[in-house]
Amino acid sequence: MKKILLTFSLFFLVMHSAFADTPSIQAYQKGEWSSLLKKNAGQAVAVHFWGVTCAPCAREMPQWGKFLSADKNAKVIFIQVDEVPIEATKKMLAQAHLDKASTYYLTTPFDDYFRYEVDPQWRGETPMTLLIDKSGKVTRKTGPINFIELKKWFSKGIY
Numbered sequence: 001m002k003k004i005l006l007t008f009s010l011f012f013l014v015m016h017s018a019f020a021d022t023p024s025i026q027a028y029q030k031g032e033w034s035s036l037l038k039k040n041a042g043q044a045v046a047v048h049f050w051g052v053t054c055a056p057c058a059r060e061m062p063q064w065g066k067f068l069s070a071d072k073n074a075k076v077i078f079i080q081v082d083e084v085p086i087e088a089t090k091k092m093l094a095q096a097h098l099d100k101a102s103t104y105y106l107t108t109p110f111d112d113y114f115r116y117e118v119d120p121q122w123r124g125e126t127p128m129t130l131l132i133d134k135s136g137k138v139t140r141k142t143g144p145i146n147f148i149e150l151k152k153w154f155s156k157g158i159y
Contacts, residue, residue: 025090028079028104033117036077040132044154045075047130048145049118051082052092054126060144065097067147074154078103081110081126 028036036047048064050057068076078101080089086105093099106114115122119140122128131139131153 024100025086025093025103025105027107029106030108030114030117037132037136040075040077041136042134043075044131044133045077046145046150046154047077047079047132049079049081049126049128049130051080051126052084052088053082056144057127058092060127061092061096061098063147064101064145067150068101069097071151071154074150076101080105081114082106083109 050061052058064076064078068074078093078098080103082089083106089103089105090099093101093103108114110124115124119130119138122140125142127142127144129141129145131141131150133139
């Protein structure tokens with residue numbers, strides 16, 4: 001009986017550990033942009049494209065962590081575009097206190113098709129943030145984000 005109880009306890013612990021990690025980072029493939037937009041339609045959302053190997057992104061990610069801890073209502077989606085091991089992405093997110101943020105990683109190469117699907121004017125530079133208001137109007141911000149302006153954008157009552 002003790003062996004059964006011990007086995008059950010270990011099984012529960014392993015399953016809990018396995019599933020505790022899954023909601024924070026999801027696979028993203030080319031062709032999913034329209035479904036991501038539909039899923040978030042009617043609410044203001046910032047979609048931030050970043051890379052583990054992007055130096056400005058690395059400097060900026062902790063600021064995103066601070067921003068989201070200060071504004072729990074802000075809807076931000078992170079999409080990691082580098083072809084790096086998933087562990088590198090998770091490590092960077094954890095260091096920035098974004099390990100619980102809504103995050104996706106590309107499972108296919110970061111190429112012209114992907115960029116054109118998201119924004120035909122985007123040349124692929126990172127970081128890049130799309131601010132999508134609740135009516136669907138999109139504003140593109142290339143380079144590191146101005147968090148004071150982002151706070152103002154979210155505070156307009158559009159989310």
